[in-house]
Amino acid sequence: MDEIFEIWPSLAEMARDMGEKYPTVAAWKRRGIPARRDADVIAAARQRGFDLTYEQIGLAREAFLAPTPAGDAA
Template sequence: MDHIAHIWPTMAELADDLGKPYSTVAAWKQRGRIPSDYDTDMIAAARARGHVLTYEQLAVARSPRSAA
């Protein structure tokens, strides 16, 4: 989740912006990835914060190469 830390410095902010419980976002952090089902919501939430986040950036962050 390091690829979005510049947009959401805390998990609580991400949870608030996505309308999800903190525990859900904490579980994503523990697993080290955000389910792709939330891509559209994440892109919109980033835009609302004045940032650009793309499907490509999210896909690259999920790729096995980015974990290496």
């Protein structure tokens, strides 16, 4: 999901653009963005000039949630 968060210079700016509190967005960074907020993330990214799609968010979520092979550092 890092590539999505990199659209914003800071979590504080993402929170502001999303109309969320900073701790909520910081939790998204650790746990992943809830699927119910995908449309809001896409709209906020577009306001910043990024053409983010549902597919890109889905692929990022899939990679984020994929289990790490045993023995690899997370």
